[in-house]
Amino acid sequence: MIQRRPFASYEWYRWERTLFFAAVTLPKWAKDQPRYVLAPLICTALVVLLVSIPFLLLLVASLPLLAYVQLGQPPKPRGPLAVGTANVTIPTADGEPLRVQIFYPADAAASAGVPQAPWLPSPPREYAEAYAAFGGLHPVIRRLVVWVFLGVRQGAKDTPPPLPRPSKGEGGATAEAAWPVTLFSHGLGGSATTYSSTCAELASRGAVVVAVEHKDGSAVHSTTEQHQLGSARERVVYDRSKTTFAERNAQLQQRCEELRSVMRALSKFCAAGGGDGGGGGAKGRLYEHEQVLVDAQRPVYEGVLARLHVDPSTCLLVGHSFGGATVLELGAASSSSSSSSSSSSSIRAPLPHGWRLVGVEALDPWVMGNSASVRTELALPTLLLMTQSMMYEENGADLDKLVEAMGERGQLCLFIEVDDTRHQDQSDVPAVAYAACRLLCMGSSRSPTVTMREHLDVCISFLDHAVPELAKRLSMERALVTADDDSAADEQELKKESHHSGALDALDLHFDRRKTTIHGYTAAEPVVGTSGGTVVG
Helix, strand or coil: CCCCCCHHHCCCCHHHHHHHHHHHHHHHHHHCCCHHHHHHHHHHHHHHHHHHHHHHHHHHHHHHHHHHHHECCCCCCCCCCEEEEEEEEEECCCCCEEEEEEEEEECCCCCCCCCEEECCCCCHHHHHHHHHHHCCCCHHHHHHHHHHHHHCEEEEEECCCECCCCCCCCCCCCCCCCEEEEEEECCCCECCCCCHHHHHHHHHCCCEEEEEECCCCCECEEEEECCCCCCCEEEEECCCCCCCHHHHHHHHHHHHHHHHHHHHHHHHHCECCCCCCCCCCCCCCCCHHHHHHHHHCHHHHHHCHHHCEEEEEEEEEEEECHHHHHHHHHHHHHCCCCCCCCCCCCCCCCCCCCCCEEEEEEECCCCCCCCCHHHHHCCCCEEEEECHHHCCHHHHHHHHHHHHHHHHCCCCEEEEEECCCCHHHHCCHHHHEHHHHHHCCCCCCCCHHHHHHHHHHHHHHHHHHHCHHHHCCCCCCCCCCCCCCCCHHHHHHHHHHCCCCHHHHHCCCCCCHHHEEEEEEECCCCCCCCECCECCC
């Protein structure tokens, strides 16, 4: 059994407890109270509100300055390669355009004078207002503060020339014909650039990372060029109406098909792994809607996509929250054991020709909409990397079942939590708007750069341990396991402080375990010192 920590045992900040009391506990209490009890409380609240009006007006007038003062930038990548990024609209099988953000190893010399890419996609004001609306801000307040975020920049450069292929000493430990691929799926209210830190980090270590902006109504906003000639932009706004399992599962199926569409587009528009590096353009005949998109974005298609050599046989799936559920769904659908008659035809749709998945990293996955086939069919090395926000009983119990089911089938799965973190700590949002995230209980009190790097260290270490065929092609600079490499005492103290059983020491995982809790581990082969291949803490 997985001995997951009970959700009731977690410690929360005083402000989080206060906000929970005001938003949940107090309304429930008030609902059961007679009017004579509530009347004096309501009168007192109204008096306090009236007295506070001058201060509230002053606060609203000061919001632009406050927003500017607390503004931050996403952490920069730490790998040895320069990173470029390009925003591009790609065609899909049904003719609908799909927006993606591509992060890729860039030519360091050519990118030296290139500016950092803007964090908000174009048109930036539309996306800024969409984020503000998603956060529940009044339209008046939105107009006061959104301009501040137009100056936020990613850690990647804006469309510099790419490195066409890896070379010895760049990216992987050995020279390879092409870059491995990572597909990233955002969570509810995200976009193609919400997770630029994670995507740029992987690109700086030798991968081409494609962050997809889904059009199932889960993105905070999505604006693409329509495929019809002469048409205006298409806008897809966030849809709050979808709440049932059937609706969420239908979204997951659409998202999986969008990821397959990205694979097809990469196969068609990127250079093949064994090509000449010159970028020969698209392979095969272009349909009219494809030609329109290429013509409208020719500098990106010819200057970036056509020059990048990608290897579709080494593809990693990464996603956050609802995106974590998406990559679990696609991973199960694409596993060789997919044969369940209960799976719908869309779930069991094969990957495009030449594509092969090598692993799944689900960051704080929200699995309410996942098909049952995820537990019975997922047969890829899988990381479930959590914050305490998503360890609530219902979600945690579903993840327990997944880990146990994978263990029974002899599949590798690591169920781990980075301590004292919150749901958005795995995105760029706390780094960009730290004060707002703290106010809304969306981020921890710790530095966003520190928490982001702790999560990335686990992601990279998991690849090193579980997906060696990918790890050998990336720059795997390992995180320090102890505070002082020269101190044996620190190593012993580490083992005392970490929340793991001693059996976990047999695993070759290189990150600071004092900051993590491992709830469960299943191995493809039994690990020395474990019982049944499962380590619990």
